[in-house]
Amino acid sequence: MRMSKGVEWALHTLLNLHMAGGGPVGNGQLAAMHGLSATYLNKQLQLLVKAELLTSIPGAHGGFRLARGLERITLLDVVQAIEGDVRLFHCAEIRCCGRAGEIEPQPTEACPVKAAMVRAEDAWRQALAAQTLAEIQAELDRRPAIARAVHTALN
Amino acid sequence: MRMSKGVEWALHTLLNLHMAGGGPVGNGQLAAMHGLSATYLNKQLQLLVKAELLTSIPGAHGGFRLARGLERITLLDVVQAIEGDVRLFHCAEIRCCGRAGEIEPQPTEACPVKAAMVRAEDAWRQALAAQTLAEIQAELDRRPAIARAVHTALN
């Protein structure tokens, strides 16, 4: 039960794209920014494109660009784009198998175990959806020197 | 990012042990209850023993027994026992690698990305810790016939 490291890569890369200023930035530069594998980062960025968080510009001087402002991108958007299905607990309905299935073959009500786990996961998802990348960027902006350095490094 | 199915197995088995009445129940019977692989279920139950949620009685007529009442077992206890480390997001501190590392080699403050993800996970863990198995059992007790059937099946 470990989240893919692609999520961390995607989050930092989205922030870097914002600090870059809006112009398209190539995959190679974005990877070099954090010493990542360029080809694998590309895979993650393609997922972000598919989720319509990024737009890709092919050809020379192409690259990736934010599809919308950071204030319109939540943590849940990023996690969902990279991980796909964000459900942690998958109920296999084992309560209807084996001897328990003989007792109650057709589940008349929802599984209480599943319901409890879903409640907890909803709290997680709501917390993810409540935080936008703009808020994280605001934290980074408390040290403007870094933001400026990133900007020059990517331009 | 999928939770081990051992969590579902453990939750249902703990509830079954409660309905069994307190006497030790063998691993084979517990597995047959839901048509599970007995040997693999045993692996999960050993984790619960190590977490002190269950006690094991060796020898003939032995088995597993709840170490404490359901009202003192939370969902977080079970998830933590099976999954071990319950942190979903592992920050690799990539902000200090590559060219970004040249800008800020020594992180003076906590990583805002990590902090945001941890906040969301804390909401999840709190929601897990807030729900006990006794509350789930209360839902099941709304149909006493099933609880009785499980009791007789395990005795």
Place this chain on the structure above:
DNA sequence: GGCTTACTACTCGGATACTGCTTGTCCGAGTTCAGGGGG
């Protein structure tokens, strides 16, 4: 000199191997119970 055209370099995008964890299985150590033999 200006326009067309072919070439090159660079980009994204999907198809292809490798690794580690989850899942599943097996066999051994230990304990309890039952039955038989002896006192």
Place this chain on the structure above:
DNA sequence: CCCCCTGAACTCGGACAAGCAGTATCCGAGTAGTAAGCC
């Protein structure tokens, strides 16, 4: 009749394979810029 001993059956416990998702990599398709050639 009671006690002891031996055996067997059953249990847990850890060590040993198979499958699959995550990880990493490579190569092809496409586009923009550039430079040369032609009008």
